[in-house]
Amino acid sequence: MPVHLIEGDLSPDLLEAYLASEYLAIDTETMGLNPHRDRLCLIQLCNEHDRVTVIRVTTLVMPRLVELLQAERPMKIFHYGRFDLAMLRKNLGVRVWNLYDTKVASKLARTYTQAHGLKDLVRDVLGFSLDKSAQQTDWGSANLSSHQLEYSANDVRYLIQLKARLDEMLSREGRLDLAQECFRHLPTLAELDLAGWQGLYEH
Ligand code: MN
DSSP, rough: OOEEEEEEEEEEEHHHHHOOOOEEEEEEEEEOOOTTTTTTTEEEEEEEOOOOEEEEOOOOOOOHHHHHSSSOEEEEEEHHHHHHHHHHHHHHHHOSSSSEEEEHHHHOOOOTSOOOOOHIIIIIIIIIIIOOOOTTTTOSSSSSOOOHHHHHHHHTHHHHHHHHHHHHHHHHHHHHHHHHHHHHHHHHHHHOOOOOOOOOOOO
């Protein structure tokens, strides 16, 4: 399905379609890695029917998106959600739950490697090469290139497939429950990051 670019909040139809989904893959693009300094530029969504929406963030008043993010269903799937959760918390005030993280799952399941980036994971688990060449580009632009749009969509497009494969591995290794506990902790971790706590669990 083609990528759907919108500005501002979801339409009522889109909200309904996503609320009826089982899974919702989510990613964000920002001006940088500091949630207190850097602007949230894009929010990408994709459900199990490959319906991709890229939201260009032109307002932080998005009640329908907030409703979707705070709903129990669909399950929300991130790759390194720790950062996206902090960004979404900081900008939209939402606390997301019922979530899954493909990077955390990968670290718990694929202990034979240290390569847990999305590109590595897709290559190893799904068997193809993901184009990441737009990663460090100006996401704040009002005129996103088609290359940027495709790239941003690709960051959510494979997360649901990855979850299925990672769950098989986690189950095989007896780590599904541990993974669940880790996912449940992520909103708290994002909250600690935002509040400036570092190394809380260190000696
Ligand atoms: Mn991304």
